Amino acid sequence: MNKAKLIVANWKMNFLNQEALNFCKKLIQKRKLIKNKYVICPPTTLIQQLALKFKNISFGSQDCHYDNFGPYTGDISVEMLKNINCKYVIVGHSERRKHHFENQSLLKRKLESVIKSNLLPIYCVGEDIKDKRKGKTNNVLLSQLKNTIPKSNKKKIIIAYEPIWAIGTGLTPTVSEIEKVNLYIKKIITKINSSYKKTLIIYGGSVNNKNSVNFLKSEFIDGLLVGGTSLKVDKFISILNCK
Numbered sequence: 001m002n003k004a005k006l007i008v009a010n011w012k013m014n015f016l017n018q019e020a021l022n023f024c025k026k027l028i029q030k031r032k033l034i035k036n037k038y039v040i041c042p043p044t045t046l047i048q049q050l051a052l053k054f055k056n057i058s059f060g061s062q063d064c065h066y067d068n069f070g071p072y073t074g075d076i077s078v079e080m081l082k083n084i085n086c087k088y089v090i091v092g093h094s095e096r097r098k099h100h101f102e103n104q105s106l107l108k109r110k111l112e113s114v115i116k117s118n119l120l121p122i123y124c125v126g127e128d129i130k131d132k133r134k135g136k137t138n139n140v141l142l143s144q145l146k147n148t149i150p151k152s153n154k155k156k157i158i159i160a161y162e163p164i165w166a167i168g169t170g171l172t173p174t175v176s177e178i179e180k181v182n183l184y185i186k187k188i189i190t191k192i193n194s195s196y197k198k199t200l201i202i203y204g205g206s207v208n209n210k211n212s213v214n215f216l217k218s219e220f221i222d223g224l225l226v227g228g229t230s231l232k233v234d235k236f237i238s239i240l241n242c243k
């Protein structure tokens with residue numbers, strides 16, 4: 001039997017209170033069917049009330065600031081997220097790199113802050129379509145990893161391979177393409193620090209309740225980061241059931 005995988009729901013900027021509560025209630029009702037571990041990353045406004053009400057669900061944030069307190073209007077720190085029982089933080093999602101101009105030196109500081117606070121970072125990397133067409137996927141990943149991942153860290157991190165061209169497009173790499181990339185990522189991070197040998201490397205980009213079956217069969221894909229399909233509770237549960 002395959003080992004349990006990690007399924008992360010990235011709700012992005014979706015759901016108000018009631019929809020979020022209904023979603024989590026259904027997850028709890030169906031908990032006996034669920035075979036994989038999972039994390040829900042709601043909009044920040046919803047985390048506190050969900051985490052108070054659903055103690056058996058792990059919650060994550062979609063972003064954080066690198067400092068704990070200070071004059072940063074509109075930002076949320078890791079210390080604040082920890083204070084509302086958040087356990088994971090997505091760092092470096094391509095939508096934040098694009099819309100909020102997040103660069104590698106900023107992401108390095110965010111990763112350091114998450115790790116220092118003992119939360120688990122889910123660090124997103126991946127190439128765009130131009131780089132893929134030019135055969136530059138590995139170069140892009142190498143730069144995204146070696147300029148951001150802390151060298152002397154002994155705590156756990158999670159890497160999400162999310163090719164930008166696969167996000168929200170219905171397109172995905174093949175299982176064997178993802179496996180090759182994941183092995184490459186593992187090689188790079190293990191060179192950065194041998195303690196990253198057991199790092200989970202998950203895949204994200206147009207994951208649905210059908211293609212997830214094949215992704216989860218692979219021993220080199222440790223889990224999935226799900227966007228659109230994580231808003232549809234029945235489909236999301238069927239990914240959680242899959243082993």
Ligand code: 13P
Binds near residue numbers: 166168228
């Ligand atoms: P989709 O699953 O909607 O393609 O989004 C993927 C994603 O960006 C998850 O972080």
